[in-house]
Amino acid sequence: MSNEATLHSHQHEVTHGTVAHDDHGNGHHEHHEDSFISKYVFSMDHKMIAKQFLITGIIWAIIGAAFSVIFRLQLAFPDTSFPILETLLGHWAKGGRITPEAYYALVTMHGTILVFFVLTAGLSGTFSNLLIPLQVGARDMASPFMNMLSYWFFFLASLVMIASLFVQTGPASGGWTSYPPLSALGDASIGSKIGMDLWLTSMALFVVSQLLGGLNYIYYPEHAYQGYEHDQDTFDHLVFLLHCRTGCIILPCTAVRLHPAADGPSCRHQLLPERAVRSR
Amino acid sequence: MDRHAGTSFYLSELFVAGKALSNEGGSAILYQHLFWFLGHPEVYIIILPAMGMVSEVLAVSSRKPIFGYLAMVGSLFAIAILAFLVWAHHMFVTGLNPFLGAFFVLLTLLIAVPSAIKVFNWLTTIWKGNIRFTPASLFAIGFVSTFISGGLTGIWLGNSSIDIHLHDTYFVIAHFHIVMGVSAFFGMFAGIYHWFPKLYSRYMNSTLGFIHFWITLVGAYCIFWPMHYEGMAGMPRRYFDYSNWESFKQFVELNKFISIVVLIVFATQLLFVFNFFYSIFKGRKLTTTNPWDATTLEWTTPIHPGHGNWPGEIPEVHRWAYDYSKDGKDFIPQTVPVSPDESKH
Numbered sequence: 001m002s003n004e005a006t007l008h009s010h011q012h013e014v015t016h017g018t019v020a021h022d023d024h025g026n027g028h029h030e031h032h033e034d035s036f037i038s039k040y041v042f043s044m045d046h047k048m049i050a051k052q053f054l055i056t057g058i059i060w061a062i063i064g065a066a067f068s069v070i071f072r073l074q075l076a077f078p079d080t081s082f083p084i085l086e087t088l089l090g091h092w093a094k095g096g097r098i099t100p101e102a103y104y105a106l107v108t109m110h111g112t113i114l115v116f117f118v119l120t121a122g123l124s125g126t127f128s129n130l131l132i133p134l135q136v137g138a139r140d141m142a143s144p145f146m147n148m149l150s151y152w153f154f155f156l157a158s159l160v161m162i163a164s165l166f167v168q169t170g171p172a173s174g175g176w177t178s179y180p181p182l183s184a185l186g187d188a189s190i191g192s193k194i195g196m197d198l199w200l201t202s203m204a205l206f207v208v209s210q211l212l213g214g215l216n217y218i219y220y221p222e223h224a225y226q227g228y229e230h231d232q233d234t235f236d237h238l239v240f241l242l243h244c245r246t247g248c249i250i251l252p253c254t255a256v257r258l259h260p261a262a263d264g265p266s267c268r269h270q271l272l273p274e275r276a277v278r279s280r
Numbered sequence: 281m282d283r284h285a286g287t288s289f290y291l292s293e294l295f296v297a298g299k300a301l302s303n304e305g306g307s308a309i310l311y312q313h314l315f316w317f318l319g320h321p322e323v324y325i326i327i328l329p330a331m332g333m334v335s336e337v338l339a340v341s342s343r344k345p346i347f348g349y350l351a352m353v354g355s356l357f358a359i360a361i362l363a364f365l366v367w368a369h370h371m372f373v374t375g376l377n378p379f380l381g382a383f384f385v386l387l388t389l390l391i392a393v394p395s396a397i398k399v400f401n402w403l404t405t406i407w408k409g410n411i412r413f414t415p416a417s418l419f420a421i422g423f424v425s426t427f428i429s430g431g432l433t434g435i436w437l438g439n440s441s442i443d444i445h446l447h448d449t450y451f452v453i454a455h456f457h458i459v460m461g462v463s464a465f466f467g468m469f470a471g472i473y474h475w476f477p478k479l480y481s482r483y484m485n486s487t488l489g490f491i492h493f494w495i496t497l498v499g500a501y502c503i504f505w506p507m508h509y510e511g512m513a514g515m516p517r518r519y520f521d522y523s524n525w526e527s528f529k530q531f532v533e534l535n536k537f538i539s540i541v542v543l544i545v546f547a548t549q550l551l552f553v554f555n556f557f558y559s560i561f562k563g564r565k566l567t568t569t570n571p572w573d574a575t576t577l578e579w580t581t582p583i584h585p586g587h588g589n590w591p592g593e594i595p596e597v598h599r600w601a602y603d604y605s606k607d608g609k610d611f612i613p614q615t616v617p618v619s620p621d622e623s624k625h
Contacts, residue, residue: 034587045587051479054472058553069546076539078521100520107518114461119326123468127329130475134578137595139588175518177315180290180308184283187296197283 042152044144050130052151056158057122064113067106074098092170104173105191109165111176112199116206117161121154128217142219146212153209157202164198172199309374316367323460324363328356330467331398334420337470338402340574341417342409343610345602348401355394362391372440373447381440388438395431399424410605414572415489416474422497423466429501430459433508448518451511454504462500469493472556477571481583482563488555492548499545506534575613576601 043049070089073082074097081096092102129147133140141147164171173191174182182188183196288306295301339346346352368376368384402424411417433455436442446452469492476484515528522528522535570579577597581589595615603612607623 047479047585047587047589054479058556061549062553065546065549069542072539072542074520075522076536078523103520104518115322115326119460119464119468120322123464123471124325124329127333127471127475130479131578134478134581134589135576135601137577137590137597139590139594177312177319179315180311181294184290184308184311185294185296185301186283200283 042148044140044148046129046133046141046144046147049147049151050126053121053125053129053154056151056155057118057126060113060117060122060158064110064118067110067113070098071103071106071110074103101170101173101190104175104189105170105195108173108175108191109161109171112161112172115176116203117154117158120210121206125151125154125213128213132217141216143216147216150209150212150216153205153212157205157209160198160202160205164195164202167194167198169193169195171195309371312371312374313367316370317364320367320370321363324359326460326464327467328360330423330464330471331356333471333474334423334467335402335405336576337416337420337474338405338424339602339604340474340572341412341414341420342406343412343604344405344409345600345604346401347404347407348397349600349602351397352401355397358394359391362387362394366391369438369440369443372443378440385438385440389435392431392435395427399428399431412572414473415484415486415493416470416572418490418493419466419470419473422493423463423470425497426458426463426466426500430455430457430463434459445514446511448516449511450507450515450517453517454507454511457507458500458504462504466496469496469552474572475578476556476559477566478578478581480560480563481566482559483566483571484559484563485555488551492552492555495548496545499541499548502541503538503545506538510534570613573611575603575611577614580613580615 038044040048043052070085073085078097082093083096085093085098086096089098089102092099092105098106129141132138161171169190171191172178172183172195173189174196178196178199182192183200186192186196288303290308290311291301291303291306292308293300293304335346335352366384366388368380369388372381372384406421433451437446437452437455473484473489476482510528510531513527513531515522515531522531566583569581569583572579577595580595582591597614598617599612599614601614603614604610606612
């Protein structure tokens with residue numbers, strides 16, 4: 001609440017009055033105290049964080065969709081050579097035909113990217129952050145700092161996942177579900193080597209990001225009712241969307257904590273750095 | 281830990297290339313249980329916010345309250361709870377006890393009930409509404425369409441006996457992509473087109489939005505509908521090349537058709553991306569705080585809301601969010617006090 005109080009008093013200095021409908025200059029009043037970095041990069045404004053999630057999500061969506069285009073080419077024209085693929089993918093598409101290993105890597109990354117990075121982070125990260133405070137009538141999320149961390153953990157997860165695309169043995173290729181033994185045995189396939197380690201590391205970072213975001217979202221259903229005065233039945237007055245958030249908040253908070261359990265290997269091997277490279 | 285610390289949680293006694301591994305006692309199935317206990321709720325994490333946005337957009341664009349609001353909330357929570365009780369329907373062919381499978385079939389099919397309630401309520405929300413066709417509302421309607429066609433095949437797949445045949449075939453790909461891929465994306469597109477003015481204080485180009493919608497809707501069905509037939513014929517997923525199988529030769533031309541549509545739909549998404557980034561900088565400027573005549577609080581903030589959202593006091597809420605077409609008024613914002621002679625909603 002202290003954060004809300006500071007924002008509140010700050011707002012009073014800026015301008016007085018009721019809800020301004022035509023106060024177009026209002027946004028500019030605050031600019032002079034925000035540097036470029038604090039406004040656009042390490043922003044703690046839920047609206048900016050929503051934009052960051054959205055744009056990162058869109059970039060991921062283009063990558064994930066482009067992968068599907070490449071493997072659909074293989075499925076439709078298994079005997080045709082597309083020299084452009086060799087230009088793009090090098091030895092993964094020798095002679096303009098992607099290799100089976102590249103095909104499996106593409107399918108795996110297509111699933112991982114779209115399920116987790118686009119539809120989970122890009123969708124929920126964008127609209128939960130944007131709409132929860134705006135629709136309950138709050139000035140920001142419960143913890144803007146945690147919200148910022150949530151985005152930057154997602155960003156780190158993205159970097160690690162991108163990096164895994166460029167290692168010599170390629171990214172994970174055992175399917176987006178990463179079933180063992182392909183995911184647990186390093187020698188099972190080339191995608192089970194360092195690519196799989198990076199996949200697990202990235203997903204662990206992603207889980208942290210979603211957990212931080214989820215904790216913020218869950219705060220509001222509890223406290224949303226404060227802004228709603230003069231109500232006989234506040235439940236009735238909440239926007240339906242907020243109920244959807246409540247529903248889906250319960251899910252990540254439980255599910256997300258399970259994820260490290262499912263990915264046991266990933267969490268532990270970071271605690272054992274001396275063995276992290278190759279101990280098989 | 282199995283990878284690097286020599287443990288054996290998910291690896292059992294395995295022979296690889298004739299050589300016995302040192303692992304013993306672990307189970308790959310344990311991983312599948314844990315993964316799907318995460319993974320199934322995960323798909324609802326994706327679809328529930330999309331459902332919320334679609335409900336919101338449908339109410340605003342049909343100028344009507346959400347039909348059956350309480351039923352909507354109830355079915356939402358029913359889905360959220362059931363989401364945790366159905367994970368093993370991904371694992372019917374792992375050697376799961378068929379008796380246990382029967383419970384998972386039952387619980388899985390139960391999800392059809394709240395889902396059907398939601399679909400019914402969306403359709404009755406737009407029924408006889410004064411619909412404003414914007415890219416957002418079209419995508420919201422498209423969501424309902426794809427959610428129905430993707431959801432119905434879920435009833436097939438949820439049966440363990442049918443799943444034995446369809447497991448790991450293109451039927452699963454088709455079901456999953458229509459309901460998770462296309463539906464969830466449609467929800468997201470509806471949200472982006474609808475709240476873009478709030479995000480960037482400009483409009484997106486709606487002509488490009490209409491083109492985007494129609495090509496994506498028709499294209500998505502052209503891509504995923506035929507995959508049901510491939511799956512029913514037993515075509516397995518995750519194969520690199522099907523040309524060696526006599527039984528899948530019949531699908532050579534169909535696969536070409538699908539891939540060509542993929543190229544077209546992909547190009548259309550690039551059009552959306554262009555529209556998005558172009559509109560951030562060059563889109564038509566917002567001149568009103570409430571471009572869609574909506575009742576909710578986000579449209580009471582200034583056109584360029586600063587950090588803190590409202591320049592003065594936080595607005596007070598006096599009514600629910602769905603007073604559309606009430607007492608002869610098109611809409612009544614949540615901030616307007618209830619007058620004594622007002623009819624009940």
